[in-house]
Amino acid sequence: MRLVAPTLCAVLLAGAAMAAEDRITLGMVLEPPNLDPTAGAAAAIDEVVYANLFEGLTRFAPDGRIVPALAARWEVSADATRYTFHLRDGVTFHDGTAMDADDVIFTLDRARAEDSTNAQKQLFAGIERVEALDPLTVRVTLSAPDGDFPFKMAWGDAVIVAPESADSLATAPIGTGPFRLARWAKGDRVDLVRSPDYWGTSPALAAATFKFISDPNAAFAAMMAGDVDAFPNFPAPETLELFEADPRFSVIVGTTEGETILAMNNRQPPLDDPRVRAAIAHAIDRQDIIDGAMFGYGTPIGTHFAPHHPAYLDLTGLSAHDPDKARALLAEAGLETVKLRLALPPPAYARRGGEILAAQLRAVGIETEITNLEWAQWLEQVFRGHDFDLTIISHTEPADIGIYARPDYYFGYGDTEFAGLMERLATTAAPAERTAILHAAQRMIAEEHVNGYLFQLAKTGVADARIRGLWENAPTQANDLTGVSWAE
Amino acid sequence: MSGRAQLIAGGGLSAAVLAAAALSLVWVPHDVTVLEIGQRLRPPGGAFPLGTDQYGRDLLSMLMVGARVSIAVALVAVGIGIALGVPLGLMAAANRGSWLDEVVMRLNDLIFAFPALVIAILITAVLGPSALNAILAIGIFNIPVFARVARGAALSLWTLDFVLAARLAGKGRLRISAEHILPNIAPLLIVQATIQFSLGILAEAGLSYVGLGAQPPTPSWGRMLAEAQTMIYTAPRLAVLPGLAIVLTVLGLNLLGDGLRDALDPRLRKAAR
Numbered sequence: 230m231r232l233v234a235p236t237l238c239a240v241l242l243a244g245a246a247m248a249a250e251d252r253i254t255l256g257m258v259l260e261p262p263n264l265d266p267t268a269g270a271a272a273a274i275d276e277v278v279y280a281n282l283f284e285g286l287t288r289f290a291p292d293g294r295i296v297p298a299l300a301a302r303w304e305v306s307a308d309a310t311r312y313t314f315h316l317r318d319g320v321t322f323h324d325g326t327a328m329d330a331d332d333v334i335f336t337l338d339r340a341r342a343e344d345s346t347n348a349q350k351q352l353f354a355g356i357e358r359v360e361a362l363d364p365l366t367v368r369v370t371l372s373a374p375d376g377d378f379p380f381k382m383a384w385g386d387a388v389i390v391a392p393e394s395a396d397s398l399a400t401a402p403i404g405t406g407p408f409r410l411a412r413w414a415k416g417d418r419v420d421l422v423r424s425p426d427y428w429g430t431s432p433a434l435a436a437a438t439f440k441f442i443s444d445p446n447a448a449f450a451a452m453m454a455g456d457v458d459a460f461p462n463f464p465a466p467e468t469l470e471l472f473e474a475d476p477r478f479s480v481i482v483g484t485t486e487g488e489t490i491l492a493m494n495n496r497q498p499p500l501d502d503p504r505v506r507a508a509i510a511h512a513i514d515r516q517d518i519i520d521g522a523m524f525g526y527g528t529p530i531g532t533h534f535a536p537h538h539p540a541y542l543d544l545t546g547l548s549a550h551d552p553d554k555a556r557a558l559l560a561e562a563g564l565e566t567v568k569l570r571l572a573l574p575p576p577a578y579a580r581r582g583g584e585i586l587a588a589q590l591r592a593v594g595i596e597t598e599i600t601n602l603e604w605a606q607w608l609e610q611v612f613r614g615h616d617f618d619l620t621i622i623s624h625t626e627p628a629d630i631g632i633y634a635r636p637d638y639y640f641g642y643g644d645t646e647f648a649g650l651m652e653r654l655a656t657t658a659a660p661a662e663r664t665a666i667l668h669a670a671q672r673m674i675a676e677e678h679v680n681g682y683l684f685q686l687a688k689t690g691v692a693d694a695r696i697r698g699l700w701e702n703a704p705t706q707a708n709d710l711t712g713v714s715w716a717e
Numbered sequence: 718m719s720g721r722a723q724l725i726a727g728g729g730l731s732a733a734v735l736a737a738a739a740l741s742l743v744w745v746p747h748d749v750t751v752l753e754i755g756q757r758l759r760p761p762g763g764a765f766p767l768g769t770d771q772y773g774r775d776l777l778s779m780l781m782v783g784a785r786v787s788i789a790v791a792l793v794a795v796g797i798g799i800a801l802g803v804p805l806g807l808m809a810a811a812n813r814g815s816w817l818d819e820v821v822m823r824l825n826d827l828i829f830a831f832p833a834l835v836i837a838i839l840i841t842a843v844l845g846p847s848a849l850n851a852i853l854a855i856g857i858f859n860i861p862v863f864a865r866v867a868r869g870a871a872l873s874l875w876t877l878d879f880v881l882a883a884r885l886a887g888k889g890r891l892r893i894s895a896e897h898i899l900p901n902i903a904p905l906l907i908v909q910a911t912i913q914f915s916l917g918i919l920a921e922a923g924l925s926y927v928g929l930g931a932q933p934p935t936p937s938w939g940r941m942l943a944e945a946q947t948m949i950y951t952a953p954r955l956a957v958l959p960g961l962a963i964v965l966t967v968l969g970l971n972l973l974g975d976g977l978r979d980a981l982d983p984r985l986r987k988a989a990r
Contacts, residue, residue, distance in 0.1 A: 446946045465947040467771065517754035521772050584933045585772060588752040591934075599933050601846070 250715045251435040253696065255708055256448055256460035258576075259604070260416065260441040263399035266385040267340060270348035272625055272706040275385035276461075277419055277439050279707035282323075283388035283404035286314050286333065287379045291712075293537075293627075293704035295379045299328065299389055299405060300367075309374035309658040316365045320428040322391050323409040330361035335392045337369070349386040351631065355655065376658035380628075385705065407432045407711055417441065421710075433698075433714035445577065452478070452691055459692035459699060461708050464577060466524040472691045481690040483702035484537045487623035488530060489578055491586060491681030494618055496641040499564060506678040508558035509619075510548035512593040513586065519684050522581035527684035532675040533630050536685050537702075540667040544675040548682065555593040569618040571597040574607040578686065579621040586621065612639045623686045627705055630667070633674050642679045724976030730969025734962075738784040747775035749782050750934050758952055770941070770955055771948065779936040780962050786848065786937045787966070790930070791917030793852045795910055798859020803906065805860070806867025807898060810875060811890040822868070825861035833858040834923055841929035848931040855920045859913050866909050870902040904981035908974055915970035922963050938963050 261273035266283055280288060288298035297303075300314035320328040339345060341353035355378070358370040371378065381387060394403035402410050407429065408421040419439045423432060440457055442448045445465035451457045452472070461481075463469070472478040491513065499505045515529040528536050531544030559567065569590075573583040580601065587597045597619065602610065611617040617639075624632070634651040636643025647670065654666045675682070688703045698712040746766070753773035761768040767776040809818040837854035844850045871894070874880060883893050924930040925939030933940070938959040945955035 449947055467948050467951065471950055514754075517752070521752065521754040521757060581771075585752055585754065587934060588750060588772075591750060601928055601932075 250717070251433065252437065253434055253459065253710070253713060253715075254438040254440055254457045255710075256440050256442050256451060256457035256463075257708075258441075258443050258448070258462060258464050260443075261419075264402040264410070264413065264419070265398035266388055267336070267390060267395075268346045268348070268399065275706040276708050278402055278404070278406075279385045279388075279705065280406060280709040280711055281408045281421060281437070282402050282406045282410065283385070283390070284406050285382050285384070285388045286316075287383040289383050289627075289705045289707070291700045291702065291704070291709070293702070295383050298383075299333075300382075303379065305378075309376050309378075310371045312369045312371070312378055313362070314367045314369070316367065317428055318365060320405050321426055322394065322405055323403045323424060324391075324394060326391055326393060328389060328391070328405050329364045330367045331364075332389055332391050333367045334359045334361060335395070336387075336389045339390075339395065340387065347386055349384060349626075352381040352384055352387055373656045374658050375655060376660075376663070377655075383705070384627075385707070408437060411436070430711075432711045434710055437710050439708070443575075455693075459690065459696055461688070461690040461692075461699060462703075463689050463691045466526050466577065466689055469524070469526075469689060469691070477694055479692055479694045479696075481688070481692060481699060481701055482526060483688040483690075483700070484528075484535070485623075485625060485686045485688045485703040486535055486627040486629075486705065487625040487686030487703075488533050488535065488629075489527070489582070489621065489623040489683045489686050490533065491683060492617075492620050492622055492640045493680055494615065494640060495679060496615065497618075499562065499567060500569075500618060502562050503677055504558045504562040505564065505567070506681075507548075508555040508562070508593065509590065509595065510678040510681050511551045511555040511558065512590050512595065513548065513681050513683065514550040514589055515545065515683055517589070518582050518585050521585045522578055523684070523687065526687035526689050528687070530682045530685050532671040532682055533624070533633065533680070534667070534671050535627075538628070540664045540671075542668050542671045544671060545682075547675045548678060552593045559594060567595045569595060569597050571599050572607065572611050572617045572620040573599060573601050574604060574611075574620070574622060575601075576623070578623060582621050582683065615639055615641065621683070625686070625703075625706055630670055630674070633670070633679060640680060642674070644673075644677070647673055720976050720979030722976075723972045724980060727969050727972025727974070727976050730965055731973050734784055734966045734969065735788065737781045738788045741778070741781035741785045745775075745778040745781050747778045749774050749778050749936055761954070767958060768952075768954060771944070771952075774936075776954070776958060779941060780938070780958060783936045783938045783941060783959065784962065784966070786931050786935060787918050787921050787963075790848055790852050790855065790921040791914050794855035794917045794920075795859055795913050797852070797856030798863045798913060799906065799910060802860040802863025803867045803899075806864040806869075807871055807894040809864065810868045810871035810898070811894050813872060813875070821864060825864050828858065828861045834920065837920060837924055838927065838929060841924060846929040846932060848935065848937075851921055851924045851930045854924070855917050858920075859917070862913060863906065863909065866905060867902060870905050871898045874898050874901055904977075908978045908981065911970055911974035911977060915967045915974070918963065918966055918970070 257276055259273040261277055262271050263269050264274060264278055266274050266278050284298045286298060286300040287295050290296045299317055299320060301317045303312055303314045305312050322328055337356060337359045340347045341356050355371045355373060355375050356369060357372040360368050362368055390398060407424055407427040409424045411420040411422045413419045421437045423435045442451055448460060448464050449468050452460055469480050473480045493500045493506055495501055519527040529545050530536060531547055534541050571583055571587060573579045583599055587599055590597055611620050631651050632638050633642050634648040650666055650670045657663050692699055695716045697714050697716050700709055756769050756773035757771055759765050759769040765775050770776055805821050809821040812818050840854040841850045880893060880897055883897055921930055922939035925937040926943045930939055931937040941959040942956055949956045
């Protein structure tokens with residue numbers, strides 16, 4: 230007996246240690262409204278389900294490259310109008326049904342249908358016909374050449390779903406990913422467990438939990454107490470230096486696709502006057518906003534484009550901080566006093582940035598009335614209702630300069646010349662020509678000062694120092710857990 | 718602490734806060750609407766006696782202007798309570814047992830039945846967050862407090878000989894209330910006002926802490942506290958100083974109220990006898 234007791238203890242301890250090594254709890258600021266990435270616009274949906282629960286034909290690699298996913302390989306016709314995707318064999322959905330060409334056809338037809346609720350319908354707009362050559366080969370015919378089609382198929386909105394489960398994905402997400410949904414405790418967390426019959430390499434983690442903590446103080450406390458193992462988008466940049474100094478944690482700073490802008494309502498006076506918009510743009514001191522609101526994390530941008538993108542043009546010079554010029558432009562526009570409303574959604578970049586911005590605008594004679602809005606209010610009033618003058622928001626979709634071609638988009642630009650550029654871009658496959666068009670587009674919105682371009686949001690994450698394989702950068706909104714493991 | 722010491726300590730603290738708030742009307746060390754990011758999070762010393770906040774604003778100036786905002790909100794809110802509550806209470810007492818008395822007192826009960834801060838949040842949520850709406854929300858809850866105090870004190874006076882004499886002399890209820898009752902219950906109201914004032918400061922801090930008080934760029938103690946929360950490990954003074962300002966102000970007013978009650982009580986007892 231005297232020998233057994235210590236052995237038992239050792240076994241129990243080892244068991245406890247082992248159990249901790251293949252589970253992870255991730256913190257997220259926002260809870261997804263549902264879990265269907267093909268029907269919701271919220272970034273939080275993709276942050277839970279992308280690559281974990283659902284997969285598309287292609288996918289984003291951590292460095293932003295497009296790599297094969299459910300399609301093992303694909304061929305493109307010389308004129309870039311016909312893509313042939315060769316699907317992987319033996320892929321099943323979580324409900325046990327097989328994934329084949331019919332599911333792909335169903336998914337793409339559903340997404341581009343007239344009554345589709347897909348949040349990114351433009352991804353599918355170029356598709357003319359989808360047909361099965363055999364159960365594992367799909368041919369997509371496009372109405373115009375598109376060299377970017379595999380990129381579009383990598384989005385979370387283009388994941389492959391099955392007709393049997395498509396209608397109930399919001400609460401019962403059935404995908405092909407390496408994890409399946411175990412439980413969604415609304416308002417608290419989503420639990421995922423490893424799927425036993427995944428087609429690819431089984432992930433190192435047996436289970437994962439996404440915990441929703443919107444309050445920065447609570448997030449800090451949860452991280453410090455070890456309640457969450459990692460917080461990939463940590464909401465309190467001011468505390469990062471504490472984590473950096475603590476050997477238990479590692480701070481992961483990377484890039485995101487989030488162009489943070491001071492959006493202006495181009496529809497109504499006085500912001501329909503380019504001179505007023507230019508005045509606002511010249512009143513902005515980007516570095517002050519990055520330092521004051523983000524504690525130095527962020528890269529100044531001069532147009533709606535990510536600085537790490539190869540086609541990026543540094544146009545910050547077009548809207549350099551110049552209060553005198555701003556005042557002169559206002560005088561030229563015939564405005565003595567300007568009073569504008571500034572609507573601020575909850576994230577720190579908006580609330581803190583807004584306060585700094587208001588002071589900068591005040592310095593050139595523009596008074597602002599700040600209103601803090603919750604996300605639901607912001608979406609209702611600003612994004613859908615267009616009832617705003619100024620707002621600060623980060624556009625986190627990758628390569629989304631095309632939103633400037635949409636006259637019905639919330640900031641209401643939709644210049645026809647710009648729309649022409651986007652149409653040409655869609656039908657151009659040659660890389661050099663595409664870059665030229667992208668340069669022209671960036672320059673155009675920067676010269677017309679459609680919005681105030683502030684900075685590229687940094688991905689500032691905090692994680693337990695023993696965790697390996699979290700994404701450093703965020704080429705899309707995702708917390709891909711397939712490569713995550715605990716180091717020993 | 719003796720009544721006199723309380724009076725001195727409370728009076729001193731309250732006077733200091735009032736003086737700082739009054740001074741901020743004409744002079745502050747640094748303009749709080751100008752953000753100097755380059756000067757952010759400076760430790761105390763030099764040009765910034767208490768250091769600067771995360772936006773490079775001088776903390777001392779912020780606290781001074783914040784005191785002004787807190788005091789203004791609490792003062793007007795208490796003013797609303799006195800202006801509406803005292804006449805209602807006097808009227809109810811003058812017409813004891815009548816339908817008017819019933820209506821006024823039952824309405825008071827109704828307002829008392831709701832948790833004050835929750836209703837204040839509701840009001841500011843409906844009308845939109847601003848200092849004005851915070852005043853309104855806090856003011857409404859001061860009305861029944863003063864109505865009750867005024868009615869209770871007035872009722873005991875209505876049975877006294879000098880009031881009877883006034884009635885015999887042919888004076889109306891309104892005139893008696895104004896000329897004889899009000900001056901005699903004034904000390905009680907002053908004590909109550911001091912206590913309500915400190916509660917008003919707390920309520921304003923609470924509302925602005927949850928973002929429903931004065932809006933940026935106007936500084937307010939509650940919001941300073943809220944914004945400093947995540948920086949409590951890196952720059953603790955950002956949270957400690959506004960917290961201390963709230964504590965000292967409320968403590969000062971409560972001591973003042975207690976001291977005043979002790980000082981005024983003998984006369985009240987004499988009047989009631």
